[in-house]
């Protein structure tokens with residue numbers, strides 16, 4: 165597995181499994197609470213060791229359970245989760261309670277990467293929340309800390325007051341919305357980019373082009389898009405309810421795109 169070295173030296177596998185639909189029908193657990201870990205089990209069997217969850221996905225327990233019952237030691241996994249800031253920030257006590265819940269649900273003493281899930285309209289509060297993440301980082305509970313869905317102006321404000329630089333910015337970057345300028349901004353600031361839903365946004369026409377490119381290498385449209393991302397050092401976290409498709413998404417290290425391929429993909 166190829167990795168990217170984050171800005172404090174820790175390595176993150178360049179492909180991980182997204183999870184926001186794992187273990188669930190809609191937002192409800194499919195099995196009993198802590199029951200059904202099928203997609204996580206498959207992903208582990210397929211060789212995924214990097215998993216991306218979030219408090220708002222309502223399935224940290226499912227991931228924690230799947231990892232705990234696998235025969236693989238915890239330290240071989242890279243786990244990301246995120247503070248649920250979609251409704252803003254409800255204060256330091258709230259943040260501490262939610263973070264401790266994540267640790268408990270994931271059945272772990274440490275989290276490899278912990279993110280603020282979404283910016284909100286209050287830079288002073290964002291800095292306060294960031295300082296809480298920094299405290300967990302300084303105590304070694306979080307190995308890396310970062311942000312998600314932050315735009316340039318949010319990062320500018322955060323970087324002004326932060327003692328610890330965010331290791332990643334997890335953003336939308338997919339066919340039709342590559343967000344190149346933001347990726348460049350991240351890179352310039354030594355912040356790695358993670359693309360959520362990397363297989364989203366692909367319409368029929370784009371799919372045809374991607375399939376045409378993939379045919380040269382015996383690869384599918386999905387493998388071409390994922391390969392495109394890792395070739396530009398963007399970390400990807402696709403998810404699938406299908407064990408074979410999960411495996412396919414990992415099989416992207418045995419071919420390389422040409423400059424012409426990359427040019428065509430960038431124009432989609």
Ligand code: A2P
Nearest residue numbers: 361362363364386402403404405406409412413
């Ligand atoms: P499915 O669960 O039926 O496999 P993303 O993670 O980018 O949001 O994409 C998720 C979507 O992409 C899901 O609908 C998933 O469907 C599909 N998907 C995941 N992996 C692959 C793959 N290797 N090939 C084709 N489709 C895939």
